[in-house]
Each structure stands twice: as structure tokens, then as C-alpha cells.
Amino acid sequence: MNNKREGKPELLVPASSLEVLKTAVIFGADAVYIGGEAFGLRAKAKNFSPEDMAEGIAFAHAHNVKVYVTANILAHNGDLEGARRYFEELKALKPDALIISDPGMFMIAKEICPEIEIHISTQANNTNYQTYRFWWQQGAKRVVSARELSLAEIRQIRDNIPQEMEIESFIHGAMCISYSGRCLLSSYFTGRDANRGACTHPCRWKYAVVEEQRPGEYFPVYENERGTYIFNSKDLCMIEHVPEIVAAGIDSFKIEGRMKTALYVACVARTYRKAIDDFFESEEKYRANMEWYRAEIAKCTYRQFTTGFYFGKPDENTQIYDSNTYVNESVYLGMVDLVDERGFAKFEQKNKFCVGDVIEIMKPDGRNVSAKVLSMYNEDGEAVESCPHSKQVLYAKLSEQVEKYDIMRTEAGKNAD
Secondary structure, rough: OOOOOOOOOEEEEOOOOHHHHHHEEEEEOEEEOOOOOOOOOOOOOOOOHHHHHHHHHHHHHHHHHOOEEEOOOOOOHHHHHHHHHHHHHHHHHHOOOOEEEHHHHHHHHHOOOOOEEEOOOOHHOOOHHHHHHHHHOOOEEEEEEOOOHHHHHHHHHHHOOOOOOOEEEEEOOOOOOOOHHOOOOOHHOOOHHHOOOOOOOHHHEEEEEOOOOOOOOOOOOOOOOOEOOOOOOEEEEOOHHHHHHOOOOOOOEOOOOOOOOOOHHHHHHHHHHHHHHHHHOHHHHHHOOOHHHHHOOOOOOOOOOOOOOOOOOOHHHEEEEOOOOOOOEEEEEEEEEEOOOOOOOOOOOOOOOOOOOOOEEEEEOOOEEEEEEEEEOOOOOOOEOOOOOOOOOOOOOOOOOOOOOOOEEEEEEOOOO
């Protein structure tokens, strides 16, 4: 059965900071999800102060983009009074929805700000249509499906819940070795609780077996002289399967990555934006542009790709046993903050490049433009040959026209000293 919904699905993109939120909005998001300074599951992300959150919500709404705020920790008693105060703050800021997993947090949010939609986080382990019905009866507008569901299971959920209820599912980004994120490794090894936002990602660490009577003698778990990364999953990528996820009846296509850079967010948002738009114009156009999608999505940092559980249980090829490093084909140089009256691009430097280098200008409309760096100046107007200092504010004259919010990048290893 085809459960395709009316209209295009929402493209929901993560934002770790105000800069990244603006990037997501400009590069094609229909909605962004962000975390405040507490009660979200990305404590190591930069996250948003109340002031930044207010500015971000205003910026997004001015561009007809929604903002959802995460408050999806599994709360302890000591969290509840703080949560009450936090929801009072959010009530004044007026985000479009709250993302919550804990029933206690859900009840407080309903009490304090009943006018704000509540979406149920994947952290709540939503794996069947009765769970969806339960949350609908409690007043939730949307439920985020567990990553462990197949498209066939999601289609069955769609057939057994109210038509007005929305399904949100991850389509791209990191996977977790524990059931929908409920991992105890971080808490056990380091005392930092993943379910309260402090995960240290021990699933990416290198492991070996030690027999109790043979301390210091390490046995590889997998036949590899470098040890093994037995918990390390590939990253989810569904760019080649937009028709199937549309047909499953999913309302919101969610990108994982609230700790990612502006370059990553721009690259993923722009690629999925074009893929969705192309598919809704015609499936032939979507198929014809597949090589472009593949090439662009490969320019993001990733750990190799998988389709996760969507087409059945993953096989052994879903794990990466020999490395925990990212594939990184592009280097983020900076975003254009403004173009002055001289035509110079003002930017904050993210990685080093030099006068004479050929870089790539990544534009929100899908174009990639090669440009030579003709000259650079610091804030004092002094000419510089390179920008070696991270976060230095500079002005660059490029051989091609640039606009505010264009992103400058280069191939990894290119123009290196």
C-alpha cells in the first residue's frame, strides 16, 4: 500500500548554534530542532542561550521555517522543578514544538505551555501503533519513530493511527548501538549519563578482550591486528530511497547531528532539499540527478553509509570494525557574513587557506562555483597572504561573485601546505 501523504514531507534539520540554525534555514530546511542550555540530550553541543534562541526563532519564522526545542532527557526527581522554570521560559519564546521523551516532562509541558505542540522523541522507544495511539490520546501531535523500525512497520503504523497524527523518522546521520539511544556504556565507564545529555560516545572506542587471569594480555575481538571497534555503526543515509520513505507515509524527514558544523548541515540540508523537490516534480528528474546527490552527500563527514533497519534487520556490513574515523572529503573554510561595497566577502575563518588558492563557493540554490582567492585583508585593512588563526575575521576578494550565507569550502588535502 502507498501511504504517501498530501504535500511534501517536512525536511527537519539539526542546529547546534545560532550560526548553524541560520545555515539550515538558508540551505533548505522546513524546520530546525535545537537544544537549550539544559534538558536536552546533547550537553556537549554549543546549544542555545535564551537570547540566541529568541533570535533564532525570529530568524526562522521570518523565513517561514519552524523551530522545535528538545527537552528529551529521562528526568530524575531533581530535574523537575528546573524543568518547570525552563518551560516557563520557552512559553515566552514561542517555539513551534517541544521534543519530549519522559512522561513526567510531558505532563509539566502540557501544564505550563499547552499552546505549544509536543512531539515524542525517538528516545521514548516508539515501535508500534498502540504506542502512537497512546501518545495521541495524551495530546501529542507527532511521534518520532524508533530507528529500529523498517519501512514496512512504519507503513503499518500509518495505517493504524489517526490521519492527523504525524510520523517523524530519521533519514540521515549517526546510528546508535543501543535501542533508540538508551545506552548505559557512557554512564558505566565515565559516570556521564547518555540519557541526561552527557554521552561520551564509548561506542566509537577501540576494544579488545582481556581474560581475568591474564591481565595486560589483549585478545582482539575481531581478526584485525589493530583491535576492533565492535560497537561502531555506519551512518544512516537514505538519499537514494526518497520514493520509498515518501510512500511509507512519513511526515517529517529528520537529519541527525546537533553537534555538526555549518558545512555539514548546509551540505545535508541542500542535498535532501533538492532530492525531495526533484522527486515531487517527477521521479524521472530525481533518478536523473542521483549522481549529484551521491557526490554532494559524500562531501559531508560520515562513517560510511547504511540504510539501517529500513529494509529489514541490518547485516554484518552495518558495523565498522577497523576504524572509528570519519570520511571527510571537504574542509569548511567559512561562511560569508556580508559582502561590502568593494565586493569583498567578510567571513570568520574556520580552516587555513591562502591567496592564490582555488576554493569552492557552495550556494543555497545548489550551485557549486570554483573561485580563486585574489586577495585577503584583516580587520585593520592589512593585506595577508593566508589565514592561519582560527576564528579570525577577514575580508577576501574572490574571482567570482559571492553573496551573504554562501559557504566556502575546499577538498580535503587540496591547497594544503
